[in-house]
Amino acid sequence: MRLKGVNFPSFISYLVSIVELEKIEAKVVFECLFSPPKLENAMKTQYYTATSLDGFIADEHNSLDWLFQFGEVEGDSYGNFLREIGAIAMGSTTYEWILAHHINQDADCPQTWMYEQPTWVFSSRNLPAIAGANIRFVKGDVRQFHQEMLAVAGDKNIWLVGGGDLVGQFYDNRLLDEIIVSIASVTLGSGAALLPRAIITPPLKLLTATTYQDSFVELHYQVRYDS
Numbered sequence: 001m002r003l004k005g006v007n008f009p010s011f012i013s014y015l016v017s018i019v020e021l022e023k024i025e026a027k028v029v030f031e032c033l034f035s036p037p038k039l040e041n042a043m044k045t046q047y048y049t050a051t052s053l054d055g056f057i058a059d060e061h062n063s064l065d066w067l068f069q070f071g072e073v074e075g076d077s078y079g080n081f082l083r084e085i086g087a088i089a090m091g092s093t094t095y096e097w098i099l100a101h102h103i104n105q106d107a108d109c110p111q112t113w114m115y116e117q118p119t120w121v122f123s124s125r126n127l128p129a130i131a132g133a134n135i136r137f138v139k140g141d142v143r144q145f146h147q148e149m150l151a152v153a154g155d156k157n158i159w160l161v162g163g164g165d166l167v168g169q170f171y172d173n174r175l176l177d178e179i180i181v182s183i184a185s186v187t188l189g190s191g192a193a194l195l196p197r198a199i200i201t202p203p204l205k206l207l208t209a210t211t212y213q214d215s216f217v218e219l220h221y222q223v224r225y226d227s
Helices: 008-022 026-034 078-083 092-103 142-153 164-172
Strands: 045-051 056-058 085-091 119-122 135-138 157-162 178-184 205-212 216-222
Touching (some): 085 092, 085 142, 085 164, 119 142, 142 164
Parallel strands (some): 045 157, 045 178, 119 135
Antiparallel strands (some): 178 216, 205 216
């Protein structure tokens, strides 16, 4: 068999000789030559959030006043990030915070539901729905609903809004791909933990670090798992 002047049997013999010489298993050579390349831009499940320097996403009163004091941060990544999101997941505490501060009649900063993407709210309790919002209330194993989110998201990413324990459940099931966290120049002492899991070996892989003004640094991590 020939491929445009290449003697295929001779080519295979050449590969085999390399394998024998270098003592590399033929399986490894085959995979390197014929396996499809990894897609760098494949959809990802991402935890995108802000935290205090000491690792809390809300204070002990579930307040974000410590974060809002910074106002709008010029040039941050949120707009570009959100454009690449096809599905959203959040826990009940996060959803109730949005209700209290933005949706309810007595909200201190009233506005309509802010996400166009389908949203999964994980809760063991019955929570009020929001008229016109594409929200699914679910409970149970995150693996089942992750498959639904993947199907709906298409070629876009999944955003895990929080809280930290819900994100931890995705991590426990090897479903968390990346963490994008903006660290504010404050400490809270206590509150809701960023991610209440021990991630030690293998450690996270730092992809980028970006500073915004003199108040934030955004760290973008790839999550790695034992093989």
